[in-house]
Amino acid sequence: MAATLQVLVRDGYQKLTTTRVAERAGVSVGTLYQYFPDKRSLVTALKVHYFELLFREVGAVAATKIGAPIELVARAMIETLLATKRKNLALTLALREPMAELGGEALVREATGQLVAVTRAVIEASMPGIRESEQAARVVISSVEGVIAAVIQERPQELSSRALADELVALVVGYVKQRGGAARHPRSQRRGD
Amino acid sequence: MAATLQVLVRDGYQKLTTTRVAERAGVSVGTLYQYFPDKRSLVTALKVHYFELLFREVGAVAATKIGAPIELVARAMIETLLATKRKNLALTLALREPMAELGGEALVREATGQLVAVTRAVIEASMPGIRESEQAARVVISSVEGVIAAVIQERPQELSSRALADELVALVVGYVKQRGGAARHPRSQRRGD
Amino acid sequence: MAATLQVLVRDGYQKLTTTRVAERAGVSVGTLYQYFPDKRSLVTALKVHYFELLFREVGAVAATKIGAPIELVARAMIETLLATKRKNLALTLALREPMAELGGEALVREATGQLVAVTRAVIEASMPGIRESEQAARVVISSVEGVIAAVIQERPQELSSRALADELVALVVGYVKQRGGAARHPRSQRRGD
Amino acid sequence: MAATLQVLVRDGYQKLTTTRVAERAGVSVGTLYQYFPDKRSLVTALKVHYFELLFREVGAVAATKIGAPIELVARAMIETLLATKRKNLALTLALREPMAELGGEALVREATGQLVAVTRAVIEASMPGIRESEQAARVVISSVEGVIAAVIQERPQELSSRALADELVALVVGYVKQRGGAARHPRSQRRGD
DNA sequence: TATGAATGAGTTTTCATTCAT
DNA sequence: TATGAATGAAAACTCATTCAT
Missing domain, CATH: 1.10.357 (Tetracycline Repressor; domain 2)
Structure with a gap:
């Protein structure tokens, strides 16, 4: 969630991608998908x-x-x-x-x-x-x-x-x-x- | 512009694509681009x-x-x-x-x-x-x-x-x-x- | 031909388009096509x-x-x-x-x-x-x-x-x-x- | 790179497209873009x-x-x-x-x-x-x-x-x-x- | 003879999502 | 549980060419 926020702040909503959030969080996309079912859920959280x-x-x-x-x-x-x-x-x-x-x-x-x-x-x-x-x-x-x-x-x-x-x-x-x-x-x- | 509005109403902003607006307007994408320089300008108008x-x-x-x-x-x-x-x-x-x-x-x-x-x-x-x-x-x-x-x-x-x-x-x-x-x-x- | 040259000089070969040459020459694309059968012929000339x-x-x-x-x-x-x-x-x-x-x-x-x-x-x-x-x-x-x-x-x-x-x-x-x-x-x- | 070469040989530089290279290489475009950041880099390599x-x-x-x-x-x-x-x-x-x-x-x-x-x-x-x-x-x-x-x-x-x-x-x-x-x-x- | 609006296939690039390891 | 390479549909945008006026 902190990563989502940071990406949102730095790159804006349009540029928010699952890959970017994952790398910002220091994990792989795969891992991200184990905690959030899809992109939208990131922002919803x-x-x-x-x-x-x-x-x-x-x-x-x-x-x-x-x-x-x-x-x-x-x-x-x-x-x-x-x-x-x-x-x-x-x-x-x-x-x-x-x-x-x-x-x-x-x-x-x-x-x-x-x-x-x-x-x-x-x-x-x-x-x-x-x-x-x-x-x-x-x-x-x-x-x-x-x-x-x-x-x-x-x-x-x-x-x-x-x-x-x-x-x-x-x-x-x-x-x-x-x-x-x-x-x-x-x-x-x-x-x- | 009417086409843009209709697409917006029917499909929402996320689904608004230049192709969809064009076909809704009954013209080709190329024609659309002759009147609106890019996607954003559709909505701006x-x-x-x-x-x-x-x-x-x-x-x-x-x-x-x-x-x-x-x-x-x-x-x-x-x-x-x-x-x-x-x-x-x-x-x-x-x-x-x-x-x-x-x-x-x-x-x-x-x-x-x-x-x-x-x-x-x-x-x-x-x-x-x-x-x-x-x-x-x-x-x-x-x-x-x-x-x-x-x-x-x-x-x-x-x-x-x-x-x-x-x-x-x-x-x-x-x-x-x-x-x-x-x-x-x-x-x-x-x-x- | 002068127009073709100018476009070539100003915009480069990749950016050479028939429209650009036409407008540089002060005529419409249609007219251009009456003297040159296609794009390539512009440069060939x-x-x-x-x-x-x-x-x-x-x-x-x-x-x-x-x-x-x-x-x-x-x-x-x-x-x-x-x-x-x-x-x-x-x-x-x-x-x-x-x-x-x-x-x-x-x-x-x-x-x-x-x-x-x-x-x-x-x-x-x-x-x-x-x-x-x-x-x-x-x-x-x-x-x-x-x-x-x-x-x-x-x-x-x-x-x-x-x-x-x-x-x-x-x-x-x-x-x-x-x-x-x-x-x-x-x-x-x-x-x- | 081999695929790029083959496309270049077969179709020429003008016809070189990322899609063609990808399909020649037997991978999807997406994969191609994971190794080459853009079209130009294919030829540069x-x-x-x-x-x-x-x-x-x-x-x-x-x-x-x-x-x-x-x-x-x-x-x-x-x-x-x-x-x-x-x-x-x-x-x-x-x-x-x-x-x-x-x-x-x-x-x-x-x-x-x-x-x-x-x-x-x-x-x-x-x-x-x-x-x-x-x-x-x-x-x-x-x-x-x-x-x-x-x-x-x-x-x-x-x-x-x-x-x-x-x-x-x-x-x-x-x-x-x-x-x-x-x-x-x-x-x-x-x-x- | 000139015009330029219309066309639409074709191009590059992105990105959510999956799945074998 | 984590990884990240692979996927490929989808999107924005371009431009040579045509043809009705």
Whole structure:
């Protein structure tokens, strides 16, 4: 797996060949095929690892902060997410391209599913009575991922900037309040949002 | 270009070969190569078309609504965006994978740049005095794209649901207010953004 | 033909394509095919021109000097040969590669044939009674061509050096004397050389 | 390498394709590419082999005869050269065309360089005090090659004729004496060579 | 007489995968 | 369990030549 990552980093996804991974790992192709049934499984293993990593870290923080005001939980989770991506920058970057590849949807779906569950719990705890909380959780996750993806693609060095975390917190908090605020301030301008 | 799209839809990006596109187009490979210098240019042409399409539609609406309250502009632009993607669903889906491919970043960057400019103008008009308006525009665009991408990936049929538009409007409006609201209502709860 | 030469000079023989020659000539491929039946004929025309050129120049000089002492005829012919190659350096260099190509032997054979005839006449006039004069003429021509070819290949700028002409004259004169000298100096060491 | 040679002999250089060589060798293209990195290297390997062969044979004879009278050394080397070409006739013929191909000059230059060194040593030993011995060696080699090339091209069967060897010896001996003789017989007709 | 779009066989090269050792 | 040579289908791209206009 380390070899796969290195090849991905050095040569890119298009240049990833089983031979290259094998020689990078210091074994023969034959041996490689004894541990990974085919080429795709090499990258899949990396994806699984990546999701586990993210989920472990972010999930742990979420567990700690559950019930806290949305601003706090959001900030904690977002900073953990960013920190984890930063600490595994090579992996994060390397998986950018393979992630979009068709056929691996099940994996992503499953990984997302877990994160949705956690996020939903957090949101419900912070905004009791919020409607469609699962949908809200999905919006939160996918919007945050979208922003991070764009940053990584266009200005990777800003991944560790203070500003990015602030923006993401504003995004999430603003959204959740807008979504759930109605429940708390019934006189407000519902309709049109 | 139509042939490229059809092959992309039917066989996927990995299976896209010059031969297949040619035969789908009903011409010989040689002829294909007289109009497109290499394989990549096939997909690039599609990307360019796609971006032009989106920008034309969304840009036009933005021009109409500039200066209107953020709720209105946001809804108008988002509904146009969704409608355009829906009307060109095959194209939208087909480009999902190739879009992440490394090496075509310049194109995406440029397309994004234009949209950022428009969005920024709209935001500034609706929320005069907002700080870091370009950054805000980028956050808005990438978060909306992120949500749409996730929906397309996991539940494509919801692309035309009323709920999706509502969620996106909430996301954008919530964020912008959270970001810029302070300026207009100094007594409000700044902190946390 | 000028276009063929230019393409040959600029792009080399491997890169010579009918399209390139046509566009260099400012006409369409179709038109090109109305004057030259196929690709090979493009280069053949150039070869024919080249041989005619050489033969015209060298032949003219030979006619003038026929009967003169071998040193003089040899020098005159060699200097003319070198001067002609120098004056048509692009052509000379451009044809180096195509000249070796199989299938054009007839042409070369014919061109050589004419030159052999002239050279033979010259040698017989200078060294009356020489045996196997045709063979001698062939040796003279091919050895001179061999030396020039090597110079062009390895040190093209020496093509105009005084030294080269001197060497070639020594080569030819030495050979002819060695071959024919016996007849004139019967006491010499004939046998074995 | 044997397969390359056979294809070269049977189909000519223009028709030499990796597929053909592979099938002639009784292996798949893939296997071929595991031993030769690209098409060109197939022919290069043959050239290297050819030069090594010639140099080994001719060099060995030269070492034996060094210091002997020029007539003897010349004859020994020339006969060895001719015998070697004859014994490897297919190779000799097959390489005629590829040898002129641009881009492989370095190889030829190097091979020639070695032979020049040997020839030069031989000439200096036989004709002490000769001027410009390197130049003389180059003239000797390239003229001999020129004559042999012409014979091979136009009358290949004469390669083994007694007459050819005699002619070449006359050429070399005549030249060297003409060039260097002056030093030993100061009264002779220097001037004009 | 000129044009140049269309053709498609042919070329080089790659690489996932197998399997005998 | 490891090896790595062998495989060969598949891919991108080229270019001489034709022929309808």
